[in-house]
Amino acid sequence: MRPDSICPDSEALISYLYDEFEEGAVHDRRSVARHLDACDRCAAEIAAFGSVRETLATWKAPDAMLGFRVVQEPPAGARRWWPSWSPAFQMAAAATLVAGAALGLARIDIQYDASGLRVRTGWGQPEATSAAVGNATGAALGTPDATVQATSVVTPDPTLAGTTLPRDASSVVNVRSRAAGATLVSQPVTSAATAQAPWRTDLALLERQLRTELASLRQGQGAVAAPAGSDSSNPVWLRQVQQLIDQSEVRQQQNLALRMAEVSRDFDVQRRSDLVLIEQSFDRLAGQDAQQQRMLMNAIRVNQQQPPR
Amino acid sequence: MASTDEELVARSIGGDTDSFNQLVVRWERPIYALAYRVIGREEDARDVCQETFLRAFRSLNGFRGQAKFSSWLYRIALNLCRDWIRRERRAPLVQAPEGVDLIELASEQGPAESIEDLVARRNVSTIVERAMSLLSEEQRTAIVLKEYQGLTFQEIADLQGCPLSTVKTRLYQGLTVLRRELERQGVADPFKVNTPEHVRLPRPLTEPT
Numbered sequence: 366m367r368p369d370s371i372c373p374d375s376e377a378l379i380s381y382l383y384d385e386f387e388e389g390a391v392h393d394r395r396s397v398a399r400h401l402d403a404c405d406r407c408a409a410e411i412a413a414f415g416s417v418r419e420t421l422a423t424w425k426a427p428d429a430m431l432g433f434r435v436v437q438e439p440p441a442g443a444r445r446w447w448p449s450w451s452p453a454f455q456m457a458a459a460a461t462l463v464a465g466a467a468l469g470l471a472r473i474d475i476q477y478d479a480s481g482l483r484v485r486t487g488w489g490q491p492e493a494t495s496a497a498v499g500n501a502t503g504a505a506l507g508t509p510d511a512t513v514q515a516t517s518v519v520t521p522d523p524t525l526a527g528t529t530l531p532r533d534a535s536s537v538v539n540v541r542s543r544a545a546g547a548t549l550v551s552q553p554v555t556s557a558a559t560a561q562a563p564w565r566t567d568l569a570l571l572e573r574q575l576r577t578e579l580a581s582l583r584q585g586q587g588a589v590a591a592p593a594g595s596d597s598s599n600p601v602w603l604r605q606v607q608q609l610i611d612q613s614e615v616r617q618q619q620n621l622a623l624r625m626a627e628v629s630r631d632f633d634v635q636r637r638s639d640l641v642l643i644e645q646s647f648d649r650l651a652g653q654d655a656q657q658q659r660m661l662m663n664a665i666r667v668n669q670q671q672p673p674r
Numbered sequence: 675m676a677s678t679d680e681e682l683v684a685r686s687i688g689g690d691t692d693s694f695n696q697l698v699v700r701w702e703r704p705i706y707a708l709a710y711r712v713i714g715r716e717e718d719a720r721d722v723c724q725e726t727f728l729r730a731f732r733s734l735n736g737f738r739g740q741a742k743f744s745s746w747l748y749r750i751a752l753n754l755c756r757d758w759i760r761r762e763r764r765a766p767l768v769q770a771p772e773g774v775d776l777i778e779l780a781s782e783q784g785p786a787e788s789i790e791d792l793v794a795r796r797n798v799s800t801i802v803e804r805a806m807s808l809l810s811e812e813q814r815t816a817i818v819l820k821e822y823q824g825l826t827f828q829e830i831a832d833l834q835g836c837p838l839s840t841v842k843t844r845l846y847q848g849l850t851v852l853r854r855e856l857e858r859q860g861v862a863d864p865f866k867v868n869t870p871e872h873v874r875l876p877r878p879l880t881e882p883t
Binding site: 375376378379380382383385387413414416417418420421422423424425426427429431432433434435436 | 691695698702703706707710711716719723724727731798799802803806817821822827838843845846849852853856857861
Protein backbone atom coordinates (compact mmCIF):
# COMPACT_ATOMS: atom_id res chain seq x y z
CA MET A 366 0.00 0.00 0.00
CA ARG A 367 1.41 3.38 -0.93
CA PRO A 368 1.78 5.88 1.92
CA ASP A 369 -0.32 8.41 -0.02
CA SER A 370 -3.28 6.04 0.07
CA ILE A 371 -3.50 6.24 3.86
CA CYS A 372 -5.60 9.15 5.01
CA PRO A 373 -3.55 11.61 7.04
CA ASP A 374 -4.72 12.38 10.53
CA SER A 375 -6.68 15.49 11.41
CA GLU A 376 -3.56 17.36 12.51
CA ALA A 377 -2.00 16.90 9.08
CA LEU A 378 -5.17 18.11 7.41
CA ILE A 379 -5.21 21.20 9.62
CA SER A 380 -1.55 21.84 8.85
CA TYR A 381 -2.37 21.59 5.17
CA LEU A 382 -5.40 23.83 5.54
CA TYR A 383 -3.35 26.58 7.14
CA ASP A 384 -0.20 25.72 5.19
CA GLU A 385 1.79 25.46 8.37
CA PHE A 386 3.89 22.31 8.78
CA GLU A 387 6.44 21.78 11.51
CA GLU A 388 9.89 20.64 10.60
CA GLY A 389 10.32 16.91 10.97
CA ALA A 390 6.58 16.20 10.91
CA VAL A 391 5.39 12.89 9.49
CA HIS A 392 3.44 14.66 6.77
CA ASP A 393 4.50 17.61 4.72
CA ARG A 394 2.54 19.71 2.32
CA ARG A 395 3.54 17.72 -0.73
CA SER A 396 2.58 14.35 0.70
CA VAL A 397 -0.81 15.59 1.86
CA ALA A 398 -1.43 17.21 -1.53
CA ARG A 399 -0.65 13.90 -3.24
CA HIS A 400 -3.09 12.15 -0.97
CA LEU A 401 -5.83 14.70 -1.64
CA ASP A 402 -5.44 14.11 -5.34
CA ALA A 403 -6.24 10.49 -4.75
CA CYS A 404 -8.79 10.67 -1.90
CA ASP A 405 -12.12 12.32 -2.62
CA ARG A 406 -13.26 12.16 0.99
CA CYS A 407 -10.27 14.08 2.37
CA ALA A 408 -10.39 16.51 -0.56
CA ALA A 409 -14.05 17.20 0.16
CA GLU A 410 -13.29 17.78 3.81
CA ILE A 411 -10.54 20.24 3.03
CA ALA A 412 -12.80 22.00 0.53
CA ALA A 413 -15.57 22.23 3.13
CA PHE A 414 -13.20 23.65 5.69
CA GLY A 415 -12.04 26.20 3.14
CA SER A 416 -15.60 27.24 2.57
CA VAL A 417 -16.14 27.55 6.32
CA ARG A 418 -13.09 29.78 6.55
CA GLU A 419 -14.38 32.02 3.81
CA THR A 420 -17.65 32.37 5.66
CA LEU A 421 -15.83 33.09 8.90
CA ALA A 422 -14.07 35.95 7.15
CA THR A 423 -17.40 37.76 6.85
CA TRP A 424 -17.77 38.02 10.59
CA LYS A 425 -16.71 41.51 11.51
CA ALA A 426 -16.47 42.83 15.00
CA PRO A 427 -18.79 45.81 15.38
CA ASP A 428 -17.29 49.23 15.45
CA ALA A 429 -16.82 50.56 18.89
CA MET A 430 -15.78 53.86 20.34
CA LEU A 431 -12.48 52.91 21.82
CA GLY A 432 -9.88 55.63 22.08
CA PHE A 433 -8.41 54.45 25.36
CA ARG A 434 -5.52 56.54 26.57
CA VAL A 435 -3.41 56.11 29.63
CA VAL A 436 -2.98 59.24 31.69
CA GLN A 437 -0.41 58.81 34.37
CA GLU A 438 -0.64 60.79 37.56
CA PRO A 439 2.72 61.79 39.01
CA PRO A 440 3.70 59.80 42.09
CA ALA A 441 2.36 61.19 45.32
CA GLY A 442 5.80 61.92 46.70
CA ALA A 443 6.94 63.83 43.66
CA ARG A 444 3.71 65.67 43.17
CA ARG A 445 4.12 69.43 43.40
CA TRP A 446 1.55 70.69 45.80
CA TRP A 447 2.08 74.35 45.31
CA PRO A 448 0.89 74.85 41.75
CA SER A 449 -2.61 74.08 42.82
CA TRP A 450 -2.48 77.09 45.10
CA SER A 451 -2.99 80.49 43.68
CA PRO A 452 -0.47 83.15 44.67
CA ALA A 453 -3.12 84.88 46.77
CA PHE A 454 -3.64 81.79 48.85
CA GLN A 455 0.07 81.26 49.06
CA MET A 456 0.65 84.70 50.40
CA ALA A 457 -2.31 84.48 52.73
CA ALA A 458 -0.99 81.23 54.09
CA ALA A 459 2.49 82.66 54.44
CA ALA A 460 1.19 85.76 56.16
CA THR A 461 -0.88 83.66 58.53
CA LEU A 462 2.11 81.51 59.28
CA VAL A 463 4.36 84.45 60.00
CA ALA A 464 1.74 86.21 62.05
CA GLY A 465 1.02 83.06 64.00
CA ALA A 466 4.69 82.52 64.70
CA ALA A 467 5.13 86.11 65.78
CA LEU A 468 2.10 85.90 68.02
CA GLY A 469 3.37 82.72 69.50
CA LEU A 470 6.73 84.26 70.23
CA ALA A 471 5.56 87.62 71.47
CA ARG A 472 2.37 86.39 73.12
CA ILE A 473 0.48 89.34 71.77
CA ASP A 474 -3.00 89.97 73.03
CA ILE A 475 -5.14 91.87 70.59
CA GLN A 476 -8.40 93.50 71.49
CA TYR A 477 -10.53 95.80 69.48
CA ASP A 478 -13.37 97.77 70.92
CA ALA A 479 -14.96 101.17 70.87
CA SER A 480 -11.86 102.79 72.16
CA GLY A 481 -9.76 101.38 69.40
CA LEU A 482 -7.32 98.60 68.82
CA ARG A 483 -5.30 97.22 71.70
CA VAL A 484 -2.30 95.12 71.10
CA ARG A 485 -0.64 93.74 74.19
CA THR A 486 2.51 91.68 74.25
CA GLY A 487 4.22 90.00 77.12
CA TRP A 488 4.11 87.00 79.36
CA GLY A 489 1.34 86.02 81.67
CA GLN A 490 0.54 89.26 83.61
CA PRO A 491 -3.04 89.68 84.60
CA GLU A 492 -4.49 92.50 82.64
CA ALA A 493 -6.01 94.36 85.58
CA THR A 494 -2.74 94.76 87.35
CA SER A 495 -0.39 95.01 84.48
CA ALA A 496 -0.70 98.72 84.05
CA ALA A 497 -0.27 99.42 87.71
CA VAL A 498 2.68 97.15 88.01
CA GLY A 499 4.10 98.65 84.94
CA ASN A 500 3.57 102.08 86.30
CA ALA A 501 5.19 101.37 89.59
CA THR A 502 8.08 99.41 88.26
CA GLY A 503 8.66 101.76 85.48
CA ALA A 504 8.80 104.58 87.93
CA ALA A 505 11.10 102.60 90.17
CA LEU A 506 13.41 101.87 87.38
CA GLY A 507 13.42 105.50 86.54
CA THR A 508 13.48 104.86 82.92
CA PRO A 509 12.72 108.06 81.16
CA ASP A 510 10.46 106.45 78.66
CA ALA A 511 8.63 104.36 81.18
CA THR A 512 5.80 106.79 81.48
CA VAL A 513 2.68 104.81 81.51
CA GLN A 514 -0.43 106.31 80.19
CA ALA A 515 -3.50 104.29 80.32
CA THR A 516 -7.14 104.89 80.08
CA SER A 517 -9.70 103.50 82.40
CA VAL A 518 -10.95 101.55 79.50
CA VAL A 519 -7.74 99.74 79.12
CA THR A 520 -6.80 99.38 82.71
CA PRO A 521 -9.67 99.98 85.08
CA ASP A 522 -7.32 100.25 87.99
CA PRO A 523 -8.51 103.09 90.25
CA THR A 524 -4.95 104.17 90.78
CA LEU A 525 -4.79 105.11 87.18
CA ALA A 526 -8.09 106.92 87.08
CA GLY A 527 -6.42 110.22 86.79
CA THR A 528 -4.40 109.37 83.87
CA THR A 529 -5.89 110.18 80.59
CA LEU A 530 -5.42 109.17 77.10
CA PRO A 531 -6.08 111.52 74.29
CA ARG A 532 -9.45 110.91 72.78
CA ASP A 533 -7.96 110.22 69.47
CA ALA A 534 -5.90 107.44 70.87
CA SER A 535 -6.97 104.26 69.25
CA SER A 536 -4.66 101.82 70.80
CA VAL A 537 -2.47 101.21 73.75
CA VAL A 538 0.39 98.87 73.59
CA ASN A 539 1.62 97.50 76.83
CA VAL A 540 4.89 95.72 76.44
CA ARG A 541 5.87 93.71 79.43
CA SER A 542 8.70 91.48 79.98
CA ARG A 543 9.89 89.37 82.87
CA ALA A 544 13.12 88.50 81.28
CA ALA A 545 16.06 88.85 83.65
CA GLY A 546 13.78 89.96 86.37
CA ALA A 547 12.77 93.07 84.59
CA THR A 548 9.07 93.30 84.81
CA LEU A 549 8.11 95.52 82.04
CA VAL A 550 8.65 98.21 79.62
CA SER A 551 5.32 99.71 78.88
CA GLN A 552 4.92 102.19 76.13
CA PRO A 553 1.74 103.99 75.43
CA VAL A 554 1.32 104.45 71.74
CA THR A 555 -0.82 107.19 70.44
CA SER A 556 -2.70 106.97 67.21
CA ALA A 557 -0.29 109.35 65.61
CA ALA A 558 2.62 107.19 66.56
CA THR A 559 0.78 104.09 65.43
CA ALA A 560 -0.01 105.62 62.13
CA GLN A 561 3.63 106.28 61.59
CA ALA A 562 4.77 102.84 62.67
CA PRO A 563 6.39 100.88 59.85
CA TRP A 564 4.43 97.67 60.55
CA ARG A 565 1.18 99.51 60.05
CA THR A 566 2.16 100.44 56.55
CA ASP A 567 3.18 96.89 55.81
CA LEU A 568 0.00 95.54 57.31
CA ALA A 569 -2.14 97.92 55.30
CA LEU A 570 -0.21 97.01 52.18
CA LEU A 571 -0.66 93.32 52.80
CA GLU A 572 -4.33 93.76 53.53
CA ARG A 573 -4.87 95.72 50.33
CA GLN A 574 -3.02 93.13 48.29
CA LEU A 575 -4.94 90.23 49.76
CA ARG A 576 -8.25 91.98 49.24
CA THR A 577 -7.39 92.73 45.64
CA GLU A 578 -6.38 89.19 44.86
CA LEU A 579 -9.30 87.61 46.66
CA ALA A 580 -11.65 89.91 44.78
CA SER A 581 -10.10 88.93 41.48
CA LEU A 582 -10.44 85.28 42.38
CA ARG A 583 -14.06 85.73 43.29
CA GLN A 584 -14.74 87.29 39.96
CA GLY A 585 -13.49 84.09 38.41
CA GLN A 586 -10.99 85.83 36.32
CA GLY A 587 -8.49 83.15 37.06
CA ALA A 588 -5.78 85.60 36.43
CA VAL A 589 -2.54 84.63 38.00
CA ALA A 590 -1.29 87.51 40.06
CA ALA A 591 2.36 88.00 40.38
CA PRO A 592 3.76 87.32 43.81
CA ALA A 593 4.42 90.27 46.01
CA GLY A 594 7.65 91.91 45.22
CA SER A 595 8.02 90.13 41.89
CA ASP A 596 9.00 92.13 38.93
CA SER A 597 6.90 91.57 35.84
CA SER A 598 10.02 91.79 33.76
CA ASN A 599 11.63 88.96 35.69
CA PRO A 600 12.61 86.47 32.98
CA VAL A 601 12.10 83.44 35.23
CA TRP A 602 8.62 84.55 36.06
CA LEU A 603 7.84 85.31 32.45
CA ARG A 604 9.14 81.92 31.38
CA GLN A 605 6.96 80.16 33.92
CA VAL A 606 3.92 82.06 32.75
CA GLN A 607 4.75 81.25 29.15
CA GLN A 608 5.09 77.58 30.00
CA LEU A 609 1.74 77.58 31.73
CA ILE A 610 0.14 79.21 28.72
CA ASP A 611 1.75 76.71 26.36
CA GLN A 612 0.61 73.76 28.44
CA SER A 613 -2.88 75.15 28.55
CA GLU A 614 -2.93 75.56 24.78
CA VAL A 615 -1.77 71.98 24.26
CA ARG A 616 -4.45 70.72 26.58
CA GLN A 617 -7.10 72.70 24.80
CA GLN A 618 -5.97 71.43 21.42
CA GLN A 619 -6.03 67.85 22.66
CA ASN A 620 -9.50 68.30 24.09
CA LEU A 621 -10.68 69.86 20.87
CA ALA A 622 -9.27 66.99 18.81
CA LEU A 623 -10.92 64.50 21.13
CA ARG A 624 -14.27 66.22 20.83
CA MET A 625 -13.95 66.35 17.05
CA ALA A 626 -13.22 62.65 16.93
CA GLU A 627 -16.20 61.91 19.14
CA VAL A 628 -18.49 64.03 17.03
CA SER A 629 -17.22 62.31 13.90
CA ARG A 630 -17.80 58.89 15.40
CA ASP A 631 -21.25 59.83 16.63
CA PHE A 632 -22.12 61.10 13.18
CA ASP A 633 -20.89 57.90 11.57
CA VAL A 634 -22.82 55.71 13.99
CA GLN A 635 -25.96 57.74 13.44
CA ARG A 636 -25.52 57.58 9.67
CA ARG A 637 -25.18 53.82 9.68
CA SER A 638 -28.11 53.46 12.01
CA ASP A 639 -30.21 55.52 9.63
CA LEU A 640 -29.09 53.40 6.71
CA VAL A 641 -30.16 50.24 8.53
CA LEU A 642 -33.56 51.74 9.21
CA ILE A 643 -33.95 52.81 5.60
CA GLU A 644 -32.97 49.36 4.43
CA GLN A 645 -35.51 47.81 6.77
CA SER A 646 -38.18 50.13 5.49
CA PHE A 647 -37.40 49.12 1.91
CA ASP A 648 -37.47 45.45 2.88
CA ARG A 649 -40.81 45.94 4.53
CA LEU A 650 -42.24 47.73 1.52
CA ALA A 651 -40.92 45.05 -0.80
CA GLY A 652 -42.49 42.39 1.41
CA GLN A 653 -45.83 44.18 1.32
CA ASP A 654 -45.64 44.49 -2.46
CA ALA A 655 -44.86 40.81 -2.80
CA GLN A 656 -47.72 39.94 -0.51
CA GLN A 657 -50.13 42.11 -2.49
CA GLN A 658 -48.94 40.49 -5.70
CA ARG A 659 -49.45 37.05 -4.20
CA MET A 660 -52.97 38.01 -3.09
CA LEU A 661 -53.67 39.39 -6.56
CA MET A 662 -52.42 36.22 -8.21
CA ASN A 663 -54.48 34.10 -5.82
CA ALA A 664 -57.53 36.18 -6.60
CA ILE A 665 -56.94 35.78 -10.34
CA ARG A 666 -56.39 32.04 -9.88
CA VAL A 667 -59.57 31.70 -7.84
CA ASN A 668 -61.51 33.61 -10.47
CA GLN A 669 -60.12 31.44 -13.21
CA GLN A 670 -60.98 28.24 -11.30
CA GLN A 671 -64.64 29.21 -10.76
CA PRO A 672 -66.90 27.03 -12.93
CA PRO A 673 -68.90 28.89 -15.50
CA ARG A 674 -72.50 29.26 -14.60
CA MET B 675 9.21 55.73 10.25
CA ALA B 676 6.95 54.24 12.87
CA SER B 677 8.58 52.79 15.93
CA THR B 678 8.38 49.07 16.53
CA ASP B 679 6.44 47.64 19.42
CA GLU B 680 9.66 46.80 21.19
CA GLU B 681 10.96 50.36 20.91
CA LEU B 682 7.71 51.78 22.19
CA VAL B 683 7.68 49.29 25.05
CA ALA B 684 11.22 50.28 26.02
CA ARG B 685 10.30 53.94 26.04
CA SER B 686 7.12 53.21 27.99
CA ILE B 687 9.09 51.39 30.63
CA GLY B 688 11.24 54.50 30.87
CA GLY B 689 8.14 56.48 31.81
CA ASP B 690 7.06 57.79 28.42
CA THR B 691 3.28 57.56 28.59
CA ASP B 692 2.89 58.83 25.03
CA SER B 693 4.79 55.82 23.72
CA PHE B 694 2.47 53.51 25.55
CA ASN B 695 -0.49 55.35 24.12
CA GLN B 696 0.92 54.73 20.65
CA LEU B 697 0.87 51.03 21.47
CA VAL B 698 -2.72 51.41 22.61
CA VAL B 699 -3.69 53.06 19.32
CA ARG B 700 -1.95 50.29 17.40
CA TRP B 701 -3.45 47.36 19.28
CA GLU B 702 -6.76 48.46 20.75
CA ARG B 703 -8.82 47.35 17.79
CA PRO B 704 -7.30 43.86 17.45
CA ILE B 705 -7.66 43.33 21.18
CA TYR B 706 -11.24 44.55 21.11
CA ALA B 707 -12.04 42.30 18.13
CA LEU B 708 -10.47 39.36 19.92
CA ALA B 709 -12.46 40.02 23.08
CA TYR B 710 -15.66 40.52 21.14
CA ARG B 711 -15.31 37.28 19.21
CA VAL B 712 -14.48 35.32 22.33
CA ILE B 713 -17.15 36.67 24.66
CA GLY B 714 -19.66 37.96 22.12
CA ARG B 715 -20.77 41.15 23.84
CA GLU B 716 -19.87 44.58 22.64
CA GLU B 717 -19.86 46.45 25.90
CA ASP B 718 -18.06 43.75 27.81
CA ALA B 719 -15.51 43.39 25.03
CA ARG B 720 -14.76 47.08 25.34
CA ASP B 721 -14.33 46.75 29.08
CA VAL B 722 -12.02 43.80 28.58
CA CYS B 723 -10.04 45.80 26.05
CA GLN B 724 -9.65 48.73 28.38
CA GLU B 725 -8.70 46.52 31.30
CA THR B 726 -6.17 44.74 29.13
CA PHE B 727 -4.26 47.93 28.47
CA LEU B 728 -4.52 49.07 32.04
CA ARG B 729 -3.06 45.81 33.26
CA ALA B 730 -0.39 45.90 30.61
CA PHE B 731 0.58 49.40 31.64
CA ARG B 732 0.75 48.49 35.30
CA SER B 733 2.90 45.45 34.68
CA LEU B 734 5.13 46.85 31.97
CA ASN B 735 8.13 46.38 34.18
CA GLY B 736 7.36 42.68 34.28
CA PHE B 737 7.47 42.42 30.52
CA ARG B 738 10.92 41.10 29.72
CA GLY B 739 10.53 40.78 26.00
CA GLN B 740 10.63 37.00 26.03
CA ALA B 741 7.51 37.06 23.85
CA LYS B 742 6.13 39.49 21.35
CA PHE B 743 4.30 42.42 22.88
CA SER B 744 1.18 41.43 20.95
CA SER B 745 1.32 37.91 22.34
CA TRP B 746 1.69 39.33 25.81
CA LEU B 747 -1.36 41.54 25.24
CA TYR B 748 -3.33 38.60 23.84
CA ARG B 749 -2.51 36.59 26.91
CA ILE B 750 -3.76 39.32 29.22
CA ALA B 751 -6.91 39.78 27.14
CA LEU B 752 -7.63 36.05 26.99
CA ASN B 753 -7.20 35.72 30.73
CA LEU B 754 -9.68 38.52 31.20
CA CYS B 755 -12.07 36.89 28.73
CA ARG B 756 -11.77 33.61 30.58
CA ASP B 757 -12.51 35.37 33.86
CA TRP B 758 -15.51 37.02 32.27
CA ILE B 759 -16.88 33.75 30.91
CA ARG B 760 -16.45 32.04 34.23
CA ARG B 761 -18.02 34.92 36.04
CA GLU B 762 -20.98 35.04 33.73
CA ARG B 763 -21.27 31.25 33.67
CA ARG B 764 -23.14 31.29 30.45
CA ALA B 765 -22.46 30.95 26.80
CA PRO B 766 -21.97 34.14 24.84
CA LEU B 767 -25.27 35.48 23.67
CA VAL B 768 -26.21 36.48 20.20
CA GLN B 769 -26.88 40.17 19.88
CA ALA B 770 -29.41 41.49 17.48
CA PRO B 771 -27.96 43.63 14.73
CA GLU B 772 -28.02 47.31 15.40
CA GLY B 773 -31.34 48.91 14.58
CA VAL B 774 -33.32 45.68 14.39
CA ASP B 775 -36.48 45.77 16.43
CA LEU B 776 -37.13 42.19 17.49
CA ILE B 777 -40.68 42.85 18.65
CA GLU B 778 -41.58 44.49 15.38
CA LEU B 779 -40.05 41.68 13.40
CA ALA B 780 -41.84 39.11 15.50
CA SER B 781 -45.19 40.79 14.91
CA GLU B 782 -44.62 40.71 11.17
CA GLN B 783 -43.79 37.03 11.00
CA GLY B 784 -45.76 33.90 11.58
CA PRO B 785 -45.11 31.58 14.48
CA ALA B 786 -43.22 29.11 12.30
CA GLU B 787 -40.00 31.11 12.43
CA SER B 788 -38.42 32.12 15.71
CA ILE B 789 -37.04 35.58 16.27
CA GLU B 790 -33.53 34.20 16.54
CA ASP B 791 -33.87 32.43 13.23
CA LEU B 792 -35.24 35.51 11.60
CA VAL B 793 -32.42 37.72 12.80
CA ALA B 794 -29.86 35.10 11.85
CA ARG B 795 -31.29 34.78 8.38
CA ARG B 796 -30.89 38.49 7.80
CA ASN B 797 -27.23 38.53 8.48
CA VAL B 798 -24.57 35.98 7.63
CA SER B 799 -22.36 37.54 10.21
CA THR B 800 -24.91 36.73 12.84
CA ILE B 801 -25.07 33.14 11.65
CA VAL B 802 -21.34 32.86 12.07
CA GLU B 803 -21.63 34.40 15.49
CA ARG B 804 -24.25 31.90 16.49
CA ALA B 805 -22.24 29.03 15.10
CA MET B 806 -19.20 30.18 17.02
CA SER B 807 -21.23 30.22 20.22
CA LEU B 808 -21.75 26.48 19.80
CA LEU B 809 -18.05 25.84 20.26
CA SER B 810 -16.34 25.25 23.53
CA GLU B 811 -14.34 28.11 24.93
CA GLU B 812 -11.06 26.45 23.95
CA GLN B 813 -12.17 25.69 20.40
CA ARG B 814 -13.57 29.15 19.92
CA THR B 815 -10.45 30.83 21.23
CA ALA B 816 -8.21 28.71 19.03
CA ILE B 817 -10.23 29.51 15.93
CA VAL B 818 -10.38 33.23 16.74
CA LEU B 819 -6.65 33.39 17.32
CA LYS B 820 -5.94 31.52 14.10
CA GLU B 821 -8.52 32.97 11.77
CA TYR B 822 -8.74 36.55 12.92
CA GLN B 823 -5.50 37.25 14.72
CA GLY B 824 -3.31 35.19 12.38
CA LEU B 825 -1.25 33.53 15.10
CA THR B 826 0.81 30.44 14.43
CA PHE B 827 -0.03 27.07 15.97
CA GLN B 828 2.89 27.47 18.34
CA GLU B 829 1.81 30.94 19.46
CA ILE B 830 -1.70 29.68 20.13
CA ALA B 831 -0.31 26.73 22.05
CA ASP B 832 1.74 29.12 24.19
CA LEU B 833 -1.26 31.32 24.84
CA GLN B 834 -3.56 28.44 25.64
CA GLY B 835 -0.95 26.58 27.60
CA CYS B 836 -1.38 23.33 25.76
CA PRO B 837 0.61 21.16 23.32
CA LEU B 838 0.68 22.13 19.68
CA SER B 839 -1.16 18.97 18.70
CA THR B 840 -4.00 19.96 21.03
CA VAL B 841 -4.34 23.26 19.21
CA LYS B 842 -4.70 21.46 15.89
CA THR B 843 -7.24 19.09 17.35
CA ARG B 844 -9.27 22.00 18.71
CA LEU B 845 -9.14 23.69 15.32
CA TYR B 846 -10.22 20.53 13.54
CA GLN B 847 -13.07 19.87 15.93
CA GLY B 848 -14.16 23.48 15.91
CA LEU B 849 -14.15 23.70 12.13
CA THR B 850 -16.13 20.47 11.96
CA VAL B 851 -18.82 21.88 14.23
CA LEU B 852 -18.89 25.13 12.29
CA ARG B 853 -19.09 23.30 8.99
CA ARG B 854 -22.06 21.30 10.15
CA GLU B 855 -23.86 24.33 11.55
CA LEU B 856 -23.15 26.58 8.57
CA GLU B 857 -24.27 23.92 6.13
CA ARG B 858 -27.42 23.45 8.16
CA GLN B 859 -28.04 27.18 7.86
CA GLY B 860 -27.30 27.00 4.16
CA VAL B 861 -24.40 29.40 4.37
CA ALA B 862 -21.24 27.38 3.80
CA ASP B 863 -21.32 25.62 0.47
CA PRO B 864 -18.90 22.69 0.41
CA PHE B 865 -19.05 22.52 -3.36
CA LYS B 866 -18.14 26.13 -3.79
CA VAL B 867 -14.46 25.33 -3.59
CA ASN B 868 -13.50 22.49 -5.82
CA THR B 869 -9.81 22.05 -5.42
CA PRO B 870 -7.59 22.12 -2.37
CA GLU B 871 -5.45 24.77 -3.99
CA HIS B 872 -8.24 27.29 -3.54
CA VAL B 873 -8.76 26.92 0.14
CA ARG B 874 -6.30 29.52 1.27
CA LEU B 875 -7.99 32.23 3.20
CA PRO B 876 -7.37 35.89 3.11
CA ARG B 877 -4.92 37.36 5.54
CA PRO B 878 -5.99 37.88 9.13
CA LEU B 879 -8.59 40.57 9.34
CA THR B 880 -7.53 42.60 12.27
CA GLU B 881 -3.77 42.29 12.35
CA PRO B 882 -2.33 45.79 12.20
CA THR B 883 -0.07 46.56 9.34
